[in-house]
Amino acid sequence: MDSVLLVEDDRMLGDALAAALAQDGWRADRSEDVAAARLALVDHAYVAVLLDLGLPRGSGLDVLAAMRARYDTTPVLIITARDQLSDRIRGLDSGADDYIVKPFQRDELLARLRAVVRRSRGRVAPQLRWRDVVLDPAERSVTRGGTPVPLGVHEYRTLLALMECQGRVLDRERLEDRIYGGDGAIGSNTVAVYIHQLRRKLGGDIVVTVHGYGYRLGDPE
Template identity: 55%
Template sequence: MNILLVEDDALLADAICDGVRQQEWAIEHAANADTAKAALLNHAYSVIVLDIGLPGASGLSVLRWMRERYDATPVLIITARGQLSERIKGLDDGADDYLIKPFEFDELLARLRALIRRSKGHVVGCLSCGEVRVDPEKRIVTRGGERVVLSAHEYRTLLVLIERPGRVVTRDYLQQAVYGNHMSVESNTIAVFIHQLRRKLGDHIVVTVHGHGYMIGEPQA
């Protein structure tokens, strides 16, 4: 299990990290929203432990950003705010479970194990188009059986397209799926990712539908 802990309280974060490592699980720590987003763009995690009350941008903003990017990694929110409205807001924004501070460490472990069990019960099958194959669970891309290394943004672009074979996906939709609503990017960024995908996976993997967007596979009737 590989966990990302997003928590600004250094003492609590150290205690959680120490306890998790004693379980022989891997864990990384981010103390704010920006650091958490950077980690999520570059690494895959089994589960996220996310404090709502972060300095600056809130934990809920990280959660919304994840879900806008179609990142379905299980999220356990932890907070000192015990009000029902806060818990409801977190769950409505896409959290899978919650804990209220202070909590027993054994309960945290139990909830993490439960989230992993539930997520394994909803595994997405492999996706393919021609000789290109994507394993969303492992985040592995192959071409003709050979593994292809993609950047996090290239992978996200490919995944959005290959999940919608034969359907045109607009540049704006791709931009939102890759970056979310809250990041400003250059107008040609998606075109750059498409170029890189063609270079790595073959010129014909992505079709440009001029004036509309991009597509993988044959058009739907």
């Protein structure tokens, strides 16, 4: 499960955003002021930052400036109540990747987040493809040969992790972290169960076991 940093001092809004992120498959760490955000960004690696501008003891732009000053290219999506054009220009010129003004629809925020992460990974198309398997993160759908394949949430996250790695091997620990976000007790054979389910639903050739190392997608045709 990919981790994002949510920098928002409004706890009620922060709770709602964290819940929406979790439902969309993200793990969210939270900071409520500039100092905490800067510390979190030094100590952890995130795939994106959701950054409010109006923070206690400083501005979100201070966080952004500190990131870019040390050549931290983590995508930043600014979320703010400031809707003046000059504020948006200043944020983008300071190194933000996108900007959304409060109040906003949850689905738009999640779509913008997926887009900035996708661009940071050099992937413009929203869909992931491997052979005739197509995974659409926006729709949370999977097809093979054009036929829809219903997957449970953990099966979906397992496949998403493998497809994002484009054929590289993922060991069990990394897969567990992507599926569960490192939370809770996990059985030793849990990943194997999801791999078995994916093979049953998508075909035995879709996931290869690399003995002693982990799993990867089958060879491209």
